[in-house]
Amino acid sequence: MLGLAINLPAQSPALMPMPSDMKLNGGRYRLDDGFRIAVKADPKDDILYPALTRTYQSLNRRTGLYFHQQRITTADNRSDASFQVTVSKKVEPSVGANESYTLTITESGVSLNAMNTLGALHGLETLQQLLQSDSAGYYFPTVNIQDTPRFPWRGMMVDVARHFLPMDVMLRNIDAMAAVKMNVLHIHLSDDEGFRVESKTYPLLHQKGSNGEYFTQDQIREMIAYARARGIIIYPEFDLPGHCRSWFAGYPELASAPGPYVPGPRFLIDPDDKKPLTIASILASPSPTIDPTKESTYKFLDGLFKEMAALFPAPYFHIGADENNGVAWKNNAAIVAWMEQKKLANTSALQAYFVSRCYAIVKKYGKTMIGWEELNSPDLPKDVIVHKWLADGDGGFLKAHGTPAEIAAKGNKVLMSSSFYLDHFMPAYIHYNNPYLPKEINPNYLGGEAAQWTEVADRYNAELRIWPRAAAIAERLWSPVTVKDVDDMYSRLWRTSRYLDERGLQHLNQYETALRNLSRGANTALVRPVVEVLTPLRGVKKLIAKMTKSSVYSLPSSPNQQVSDILPVESEARYRFRKDVEVYLTTKDPAAEARMRQQLVSWRSASAAYGSAIAGNARLAEVASHATDLGQLSTIGLDALDRLKAGSPYRADDLKTEQALLDKARKNTAGEVELSVIPEIESLLKQKLIPEPKTISMF
């Protein structure tokens, strides 16, 4: 590994998201032990003062200096303090507040000014991202920043139902969200696989509806307080009426088909079922669904919504409403008779009826209702927020329910998660270039939410799955529409990843831990060069492969410990190699050539050593064929470099052989992973950089 490090040149600070206005002035403000904060703010601002203390302690730790302040309080008002903070007004976190701030750093000090608490929190995060070091120590670049977000709603949805995510994962995720200026956490608290919050009103929900893993109400309150302190609101989703298998374990009377039920994947019939499913059979299957015709159903929901509306103070309440195919309803004669009696033409009308009943309850408890886009209908009340998730034209099976423009024109507010699904294993630029996100300004365009579903993710890889890619989505939602340079985004994204590591996020450690575990005590240095250029198959290929093989793979206890589960979705090693290919093909830069050669030789030898490195290790053997491909492709790459340098063209025969090896590698999906550097080797072969694809198939 020695010598392989590419020390990127000193760069502008890796801010993410980019501020709306920034001017770097070329100087440096140096930190030393005497670094001090002074504040002018509402002395009762119980969000601001702890945030200042945290920021101060974080800078203290990262610099290894010995600052003198212990805890920033109203007594901290020295006019000679290096960092002057002025905040006009104390506010609570909310969507739509003024979030602007001004941050000025000169060679003699730092000043942060904000209209209110929320702007100040953002400014503190920007300041922390500005910390850099050189041989003389730590400094902030001198800069003038005026910053304000593009969208008021910069959210993240986390599914804790399929695989539960415990408190420490949730809290670290909140820290990371705050670091990239996200302000809304949407927790998908219930699904077929689990009901994940304690209900005192209906205790069988969490007791029988989970495998024992759920948030207590105390924990929810702790999480909300933790998020509040970081400028983030938390709202719950209870996914109705079609993702409720777990509810029926304790309350089978809610279901439109008799039980008994146990929590588990939607299409699970028998826990020992290994019969293969098909996509068609899944879509047409009578999955467990709430009975919307009984008044007792609404009485139950009233009791639950009342309890949960009080537990979650945020003004939003998500009822799901997605993916109900109506088959369970059609299979129930009483429901069909009821529909006829009520003159409901079809199950869509019945779903609209159900939604309208939920709406009344949500409203009664003072909340704004949100639902996935399937709840959209002409009669939908205007104060319901429509949460887009479908993406027409990418080969999806389900059709979108109106475009953002159509929904907004109708008078409903729109939240966008289409093409923001992190669990689709897409590279960050796909989310960054999200074609569904409207470019024009419209008060009904609230913003969006990155979404992490957990059929094939759990506490051991959730941070690795969400980060750093969510930072690219955060930037898309915060920064001006003009901030769109993908190369620039990536150069900051990799540094943001290391910054989040420094701040305590466990995404890098999750990879390292899993690699150590998979290596079973062997030296990870032997397998790392191969593994680090593998990436999980894009789209839902892995999910569908697992689902159609057996429902046992997506049980809420099923492990996610294959090589494909532990890999980052994007390979930084591949990114760096690609940059060198690009530079070399453009400029013939000898340093880039040297690095490429070193990398190719390293891959070739790692490929040759892989077999003995994994001897006796069945799980790492799963991707051994990719190691073989990597060796062959490295040889092709080295040969291509020789020919490029010598100006000696390929004979058609050679090209054919080499192209065949590339094609073979491209078809190799062993272990549900792919070798990421195939386009770069092919670029060397073709002496022209192959651009990244604009879209990537989900299937």
Added chain:
Amino acid sequence: MLGLAINLPAQSPALMPMPSDMKLNGGRYRLDDGFRIAVKADPKDDILYPALTRTYQSLNRRTGLYFHQQRITTADNRSDASFQVTVSKKVEPSVGANESYTLTITESGVSLNAMNTLGALHGLETLQQLLQSDSAGYYFPTVNIQDTPRFPWRGMMVDVARHFLPMDVMLRNIDAMAAVKMNVLHIHLSDDEGFRVESKTYPLLHQKGSNGEYFTQDQIREMIAYARARGIIIYPEFDLPGHCRSWFAGYPELASAPGPYVPGPRFLIDPDDKKPLTIASILASPSPTIDPTKESTYKFLDGLFKEMAALFPAPYFHIGADENNGVAWKNNAAIVAWMEQKKLANTSALQAYFVSRCYAIVKKYGKTMIGWEELNSPDLPKDVIVHKWLADGDGGFLKAHGTPAEIAAKGNKVLMSSSFYLDHFMPAYIHYNNPYLPKEINPNYLGGEAAQWTEVADRYNAELRIWPRAAAIAERLWSPVTVKDVDDMYSRLWRTSRYLDERGLQHLNQYETALRNLSRGANTALVRPVVEVLTPLRGVKKLIAKMTKSSVYSLPSSPNQQVSDILPVESEARYRFRKDVEVYLTTKDPAAEARMRQQLVSWRSASAAYGSAIAGNARLAEVASHATDLGQLSTIGLDALDRLKAGSPYRADDLKTEQALLDKARKNTAGEVELSVIPEIESLLKQKLIPEPKTISMF
């Protein structure tokens, strides 16, 4: 790094602690997707069933298999299940219960039998440690184990006052304690630097007595429940009367000198103080101390003890009582007058009076009082547990207050933490060979506690500081006195470290994260070979160096981010090298020689590259002189190997030069670290293994 891996031969399972009786039978029980648990137990055992579920899920994750059970319940009783569990009786965690179990693994299945819940928990931990893998997959070795502990009290004390440790660190530590069969967690909740638990009775204790970091009562309850589920009790320590600066911030009337006070190191006078202290001045200083002469003091303590005795259900309550030099009392005329009036001859008598008053309150609330050994006195009630921590004869400044035998003979129970202080940076064998731990059986010898103080530790390195060394202490307290082979212990300790990593402990990740952060984005592979053979200075050298320089270094917010803070206390690379030196000097084994040569060459080149690797990095430069030493010593080592092979003796001149380089390296304490491989290089030079020292100086 390629090729440097030493693949240790397949070994017996790395059990830690070793069972009291074990017979390996040479076969293998293979796990597959069909692995199932069946239980016969009290259906109301709400500790056992969740523990079975956790064990099952942990095995599921570690094997990457797809087990079919979701959650182990009373319905799981199939007689054909692979793993049969029988537990006679449900019990709550406690000290002194029967903790025995029998674990039998044959080629056809696993059976665990225990008298009660606690034995079953231990058996489940043993089973998890037995998991091994080969090219065919995962297996348990066939074995008969009958196991029971040597001491009933196998504890750990964690100081959360000096630097606060948040919930996730505490919970992971509880998991690791359970993994090595520790059963008591003692939380040092208050000290001069902080009061770390919410008090509803006296809220200024945590509000003014901390930097905002403390456990809420909800969190304490959650922690206790988490520990209970793992067979561990938690009891609190409130360190009185001499470690109470933090209390006085909110309640200065408790102090024997007027305030105002702010939480901070005991000998802090001014937060900006940089005047150097000396050990003598520290020992003679009037540190803040409770006024024991006022009745209002005891009224306050009654209120607090009442609240905390209810919060912590365990039957023990620790009042500290250590390190009170009485100077603050002597400086207060009113206290001196009161002593004269009460005919108390000296401050020791006044301390005994204070202890007796505390005893009455603790007893009133139904608890057994524990105190550090300074509370020992002839009149101490027999139901007080004396907690030994001083170690006579190691150069300590304070004299021990009776030997275990003397205390036990007097009728008091004894807990041992002498020579179990993990924060003394001692290698594991020093704790393992603890000379203070009585070898004979006596019902008054309860056992002991590993202790981690946090003047120079915090959430970012606490796991690295405690583990894996605490596992050696756990073995000392659990396994028979005959289990004492240090080599065997180490061979299991390193594997236990990786096992704890696999179970979720963050000790390895803490090192890796800190190394990445210190490397500031540079390739850690460039600095790792040097850093991984450095170890922190042994004893209290670092603490004293910091304390006597300025109190600012041990503020509760001061960072622990020097190289010396992030290093494991013992170097595994050094251990492996030492093993090779030992083998080679004994047997001239060519494989050992080859590995040593490869290691020495690698060190030499890493040494040569260190300067450029850390260019621009002031913090890694702190240990650059050790890199230079490592290079010179590697050359000496290679030369010694050549001479050993050729049988060519050193000339006296050469030896003198090489010895001088070794001596220079030995004196190098730059960055408060030492190069760990000096004895091994010297062993090669002298052609004879230099044994590990029996004792290591604290100063």
